[in-house]
Amino acid sequence: MLPYRPPVEDTMFLLKDVFKIHEDWARWSKFNEVDLDLAQAILEQGGKFAAEVMGPVSQTADQEGAKWHDNEVYAPSGYKEAFDGVVAGGWLSLNGNPEYGGQGLPAVLSIGVEEYFWGANTTLWLYASLTVGAAHCIDVFCDETTKANYLPPMYEGKWTGAMALTEAHAGTDLGLLRTKATPVDDGSYRIKGTKIFITSGEHDLAENIIHLVLAKLPDAPVGSKGISLFFVPKFLVNDDGTLGARNSFFSASIEEKMGIHGSATSTIVYDDAIGYLVGAPHHGLAGMFVMMNAARLSVGIQGLGAAERAYQMASDYVKERRQGKAVQRPPDSDTEADPIIEHPDVRRLMLIQRAFTEGGRAFALFVAHQIDRSRFAEAPEDQVQATKFVELLTPIAKAFLTDRAMDSTIHAQQCFGGHGYIRETGIEQLVRDTRITQIYEGTNGVQAWDLVRRKVLLNGGEYVAEFAEYMRTNNTEGPYKEVVEGYINEWLDCTKLIMERSSNTLEFAAGNAADYLELSGLVIYAWLWNQMSGANDEHLNKKYTAEFYFDRVLPKIPSLFAAIQNGTDSIQTPESAWF
């Protein structure tokens, strides 16, 4: 596998030239000390760590896989050393609460650098990434003692986090879960049940692992309103923060999977494990969503990181590999065959990747900045608005980033021809690894339904209207300004249609959700590409990709709208047994 090259220049271009994020930082008291120099230093350091420490053990880990033996789980060779580097570099504390050892930096920076970690080594970062959300959940819901004991080692990375939601019969539908929590006299609970697909639920890289577990109390109402959230440490934590006895849960097995072989996905058996309630009884989903929403954006960026890496590999290959003579040969061409980048169809594959990978980076950083804005903007109304935007955009970020990432890695693999199908070149690993991003943390179908149901219908389209207005107001001058206006209007029309057709039944909305999400993503990227194309850009030549995106990709918008307008009768008519 070729060395990973962190796209620091592109990230900086977005922060500085496109979004001018430093101007917000200067205004917001929380980030007064953060500036572009600091941002660049962090991105460069993170990128260097990703390239030099994480990247080199990615392919070997895929081949070796995580191992299970007698309920103990072992990460692949080299992961312990690399993970120690995550700890030493403080890479889990960037965004953490400074009162407990966090660095209190903007989310836009931790997310910016996280893309490099995902890109360099997806499965190594899977051992770390859920720690951030778990710590955030503890920070928001738990008492001082818990925070003081748990947050510092989690920020440090000596302890890691895991989310334990899924059971064999309860995936999307958490209301069906059966894991029980029984209160005991000391205020703790005994957790009993079996969870499956638990990423990093057990491994040998950290001193302790903090599970956030969904379970039902004895008096729980039926369904999703009866779910409570608990934190369940692998080793119990004494009052002074030292580690005590091992808690009674274990990994019963790890999964054989299509990809992310380096990551250990456990079945975890909780055998009256000691747990502690997070938030209010029966309101566990609210707590879990604090963690889950961060995880959803992170999964989007996981896809983005892999797609960027796949592009880099394809980029090297298509300039090196010579096959056939191009229809328009380069002026100095005197060889038997041209590099395949001279072939228009290969260029097309490369441009599709760039349109969605660079567009995706812009989108991810925009959402991340809105997370910061929702927490730290000076004006309360800005915080309110940004909160709406984050809610609206999170399902789009998760699903659209990962769907396009899957396409991108496949296009990159295609550029390699037969050499892309064999393991040696490493590109096929990226395809297999990326596939999970469309599935976990809520399938992309679930994201589409979250978007349409909760983020559009439940607020009567207010979030969409407000974000459309925001895009209009911030639509920079440039060749695509008016075209973008048109697409924004098409998005509003489509939103209106879905609302109108949802007064009696939700079938129209549900059947159209996925196409609506895709249409939304395409429109938002149109706005971002116009911004990028209009920004000061010394030599990145964003205008090339923008032109491709507007000419060749965006004609898809009217086709999606037409399909939506054609309705969902054809989806709902067949009896279920017919399928």
Added chain:
Amino acid sequence: MLPYRPPVEDTMFLLKDVFKIHEDWARWSKFNEVDLDLAQAILEQGGKFAAEVMGPVSQTADQEGAKWHDNEVYAPSGYKEAFDGVVAGGWLSLNGNPEYGGQGLPAVLSIGVEEYFWGANTTLWLYASLTVGAAHCIDVFCDETTKANYLPPMYEGKWTGAMALTEAHAGTDLGLLRTKATPVDDGSYRIKGTKIFITSGEHDLAENIIHLVLAKLPDAPVGSKGISLFFVPKFLVNDDGTLGARNSFFSASIEEKMGIHGSATSTIVYDDAIGYLVGAPHHGLAGMFVMMNAARLSVGIQGLGAAERAYQMASDYVKERRQGKAVQRPPDSDTEADPIIEHPDVRRLMLIQRAFTEGGRAFALFVAHQIDRSRFAEAPEDQVQATKFVELLTPIAKAFLTDRAMDSTIHAQQCFGGHGYIRETGIEQLVRDTRITQIYEGTNGVQAWDLVRRKVLLNGGEYVAEFAEYMRTNNTEGPYKEVVEGYINEWLDCTKLIMERSSNTLEFAAGNAADYLELSGLVIYAWLWNQMSGANDEHLNKKYTAEFYFDRVLPKIPSLFAAIQNGTDSIQTPESAWF
């Protein structure tokens, strides 16, 4: 993995009710004895063999993989026994020349049944499938003695075939190949060189393996006009047809791949191996294309078979798995959660699969029947026309069937949620196995270029015009008759545009080739879905899928045309170093 269910009823519906192929058989002297009863018997027998013998060893073979040791290659456990069944059933002789032991049946039947073999066990059939093309190549180009010695054991399946084209530096561009063929006094040649990615080039399932090898003679002109074709048996064949000494080539290694683990993909070293010229010197590509065109259609059907199997697995799963309450609950619903087929977005995923899988089966059988028509139709002008159609449609069949198959297997996997990503359910294997179909036998980009360059521009659009007229004439009454007319016109307009813009430079054609191929496929499937929807159909209810296809899929056609109209400036402008 669930048992495979051969879709015999659907194949028969297409032969009988949609294409009325038996009426042609009755008219053509070659197939006077073939009728629908015989067709059904063959399809049922083949389907039974696929389901009962081939299917059960598919998943174990994926896990075990083919093995290499000391230049010998071993197929996975159970493959020898299953392959003996291929031999015993005569499944390689269906389409063969009756003078040498072939059954002389229509291609539409051998291809119909081949779908089941691909669907039940892709990698087992990979040991067999190239034998058909290799035998056909020998039948067309070789002398009586060779045919008498080679064809009977190949039809029987005791000997298998392999195509040896690719070298490390020469994939798409065969003109670059370096393997040498030196003539010797007895009229044979000595072949020296190394070929890579040779499917079934070495294995332990057959007594002999006949390689068709591309190499260059000492006096070869430069480039693809200097390539000759040779057949090179693993064991030399005595004049009486018995096996002689082992020839001097061997497998230096087999590849580790993304999928098709059960298939052995060898690097083959020819160390002055004895070979025999096929066809005229320096005209090897013509011979190879006899084999390659059959292989291209076969690869399309490989994708189709896998997509059908993936659909079947998803179909069982979505009716069994219960998660969440549907927005429109079934009338008798009194459980906590509905089967996920009740969710509109899951239905959408299932309908996309059906639209392209059943559409793909119709297309594949149509092309296969045109192959028969090109050889055996009574009227010479019918043969001429059918030959044009086969040439025009082969690249579309290869690329469009496999691109849609890849989408379909991914959609089927998505229906499984997290359970689709683990190996146990078997669906992820179908995704990995299908991915190769977009790459080998000419990448789908190469197919698109073949379509635009050779099948459109080189005949001034004549094939397209003639096929469009054929579709129009055979456009059955039905709700979509006029809509189909409109799409056919859009296809003609698009073809005309590409021709007009190709008078000076081929850049427009090359940059638009892939989108043009997709547009062509969508239009042809529209025609086929109208035919299927209008045909006598007792309970298949093709009208459901037709409605979905017209409402929800076909709006993509104008978007592709719009992208093509926007031109390829954005593809060609960036300098190559920018990528």
